[in-house]
Amino acid sequence: MPDSPSGETSATAPANNHIQILDRAFEPSAMYQAMLATDVHHGALVTFTGMVRDLAAKPVNAMFLEHYPGMTERALEDIIAKARTRWVLGQVSISHRVGMLYPGEPIVFVGVTSTHRREAFEACQFLMDFLKMDAPFWKKEFTPDGERWVAAKSSDCEAAKRW
Amino acid sequence: MIKILLFAQLREVLKCHRLEFPLSTPLSVAELKSQLAGRGDLWHLMFAEQEVLVAVNQVMRDNETMLVSGDEVAFFPPVTGG
Numbered sequence: 001m002p003d004s005p006s007g008e009t010s011a012t013a014p015a016n017n018h019i020q021i022l023d024r025a026f027e028p029s030a031m032y033q034a035m036l037a038t039d040v041h042h043g044a045l046v047t048f049t050g051m052v053r054d055l056a057a058k059p060v061n062a063m064f065l066e067h068y069p070g071m072t073e074r075a076l077e078d079i080i081a082k083a084r085t086r087w088v089l090g091q092v093s094i095s096h097r098v099g100m101l102y103p104g105e106p107i108v109f110v111g112v113t114s115t116h117r118r119e120a121f122e123a124c125q126f127l128m129d130f131l132k133m134d135a136p137f138w139k140k141e142f143t144p145d146g147e148r149w150v151a152a153k154s155s156d157c158e159a160a161k162r163w
Numbered sequence: 164m165i166k167i168l169l170f171a172q173l174r175e176v177l178k179c180h181r182l183e184f185p186l187s188t189p190l191s192v193a194e195l196k197s198q199l200a201g202r203g204d205l206w207h208l209m210f211a212e213q214e215v216l217v218a219v220n221q222v223m224r225d226n227e228t229m230l231v232s233g234d235e236v237a238f239f240p241p242v243t244g245g
Binding site: 067070131139 | 170172218221222223239240241243244
């Protein structure tokens with residue numbers, strides 16, 4: 001078992017940014033409800049949830065998520081700040097798992113509120129595209145054939161370049 | 164002295180998460196990488212033959228970045244979160 005960064009850390013530096021690095025399973029619907037409950041000023045709420053896949057062709061028993069405590073929170077704050085220069089956003093909420101994960105468990109939740117849907121949709125995609133390129137997380141898959149670090153995809157870099 | 168942190172494959176293959184590196188004069192990231200590559204075959208494999216990203220004081224930087232005493236320098240493979 002690789003070294004595991006233990007403990008939950010979170011940083012919330014502008015009040016409307018909510019960033020959480022979680023070392024145990026979380027419920028995206030709770031994040032969604034929290035955003036819904038605290039924001040009456042915006043007409044649009046867009047969320048994205050990424051989950052651990054277990055594909056028949058590429059079976060995965062478990063996944064280990066490593067990160068760089070300190071830099072992770074900072075990188076996510078920077079990505080949100082970048083998004084806020086492009087769109088007028090209300091709340092931005094990012095939760096990301098670390099540690100051991102199993103198929104079906106959420107890895108990442110991104111939620112954005114804005115006045116209109118277009119901004120919220122675009123900002124949510126922007127945040128995910130940059131999270132995948134700039135936030136210091138690394139995945140290791142445990143498969144029936146052994147364990148392997150997931151290789152970065154060039155398509156992820158291309159996705160961020162379109163902005 | 165600078166603090167060097169390694170993550171993911173680098174940490175695992177080199178069996179090292181953190182090391183202190185004496186620094187008498189300013190050094191570029193590229194120079195530090197070539198010094199680390201000289202520590203042995205696996206270090207060469209990780210630092211001279213693969214893509215390695217670098218963060219200095221928790222911000223992504225590049226090979227030309229100059230390092231000074233007290234810096235926290237992290238090396239890691241391209242990220243795969245989300």
